[in-house]
Amino acid sequence: MKTGIKLIDLARGTDILGKYKELVRLWDNKSPLEEARNKNLAGFLLAIRSQNRFYSPLLGRFSPDEIIDNPQKVLTDMPVIDKKMLSENQHLVFTPVKGVDYQFKKTGGSTGEPFRYYVDKEHLSWMWAHNYLFWHNNCGYEPGEPFVTIAGNSLRTVNKKFSESIYHKLQNNYFLKGDMIDNNLKPDLSKLKKAVLIYGYPSSILNIIKSVPEFSSHFKGLRAIFTTSEQLIPSVRRQIEAAFNKPVFDIYGANDGGILGCECPEHQGYHYNFLNCFAETLTTEDGFTELLLTNTNSQNYPFIRYRVGDIGSITSDRCICGSAWPRIIDLKGRTRDLIRKPDGGSIHGAYFNKILFDFPEVDAYRIVQETDYSVTVYIHLKQMQLFDKMATKLTATLNKLLPELSFSIVQMQEYNPTNAKFKLIESHVNQSM
Structure with a gap:
């Protein structure tokens, strides 16, 4: 071969x-x-x-x-x-x-x-x-x-x-x-x-x-x-x-x-x-x-x-x-958690990389999932005055691609990935390893 x-x-x-x-x-x-x-x-x-x-x-x-x-x-x-x-x-x-x-x-x-x-x-x-x-x-x-x-x-x-x-x-x-x-x-x-x-x-x-x-x-x-x-x-x-x-x-x-x-x-x-x-x-x-x-x-x-x-x-x-x-x-x-779906499936963090690449205005992001499966996407924009417009557009995209999850978009106030506590993808859904 x-x-x-x-x-x-x-x-x-x-x-x-x-x-x-x-x-x-x-x-x-x-x-x-x-x-x-x-x-x-x-x-x-x-x-x-x-x-x-x-x-x-x-x-x-x-x-x-x-x-x-x-x-x-x-x-x-x-x-x-x-x-x-x-x-x-x-x-x-x-x-x-x-x-x-x-x-x-x-x-x-x-x-x-x-x-x-x-x-x-x-x-x-x-x-x-x-x-x-x-x-x-x-x-x-x-x-x-x-x-x-x-x-x-x-x-x-x-x-x-x-x-x-x-x-x-x-x-x-x-x-x-x-x-x-x-x-x-x-x-x-x-x-x-x-x-x-x-x-x-x-x-x-x-x-x-x-x-x-x-x-x-x-x-x-x-x-x-x-x-x-x-x-x-x-x-x-x-x-x-x-x-x-x-x-x-x-x-x-x-x-x-x-x-x-x-x-x-x-x-x-x-x-x-x-x-x-x-x-x-x-x-x-x-x-x-x-x-x-x-x-x-x-x-x-x-x-x-x-x-x-x-x-x-x-x-x-x-x-x-x-x-x-x-x-x-x-x-x-840096560890990267999986985002969990209610049906037991999961989504790898790389999937969100692909989605966010279609939003060049976003220059940094972080994703946190709570125990109830809800997902908060923190985004930092090059021009923060565009946040409302970007949040609406990104929410619509995520809801279309992943309808089984609920998303909220929040402004990222501080971006410091060198902080030991920083995790790009963080899920708190209880999944036994």
Whole structure:
């Protein structure tokens, strides 16, 4: 089934299989990776220096030789950026480069602040290549083998070159929508039987095995489960592992920052793609260490020293598993609850991301469900004088899409997603885990 991935590469101009083969060759050899990383960083900074409207003046203070000799030193002289800064300067940051293909992306992220950006096709190649590498290292997966995805929009691999069903077929990926799950789910049992791994949101995987208790029994060739996009709490890991009797490996990633990391069998942090993403840490006013990411495969829309919004540390100490790849440790994500429906079904938070993207006036939101199933949507607008109009329009949309729930729209007075108590999606409906 590698033929399907080759067709995807051919159609969208990526090189996933080529990058994957290179990573397999380099996995246990750190020296070439260190050399390649510095070379990649220097080449990236030189390219941005010559062609990006935002960074050319900043990098122009350094000669090409200075950048080549010590790219890491030059990098630390660049300003720290975040989503707000990028959005405000998008007319300068987004500088299309001739001959470097890119793709539009959008995300609500874990903070509820909509963000629109672009990624290079080179970035897409490396991200999927690393995914395959992590799957290969942990369960012997080979690209083209069948797998099941249980998730919402952030993991949907729709591409304008194909219909979604054809794209997933070429991947040998059986996609189950994980943002809305109920007891009436009727999966294709033949596809479950053949799948060698499950990839998806931990909350969606847990919810599906609770809604359809016999679900796990249909997998005959399953080797492992890979969770992503949410914080994996220990109790959820234990329940998923118990249901399938297979190990769970958590994946940490940020498409905008260009980072992708995965646990190894030791579960002592996330080995990450340091060949393509230069990760640093910044100590916040509260004393936390926040990740700063530089995506060296982002020429059209550079992410340089980007505050991705996640708290964690980086260690280069050799892992017990034997790998020399550095790890992200002490990662503290933000949990995302499911919104519950009176009939026992549930709605994943990613579903609301999709809805709110149609309201560009909303620059932040938070959703809270009370014990009586009523839902309050707190929104923050760029122009708060438009609140009444937006509230009426948003209420009508939500009532149409989710008539079984009652919604109220409230102005968000304070938006602080770095607060430890902040949760984008919060449900108080009593559901035993």
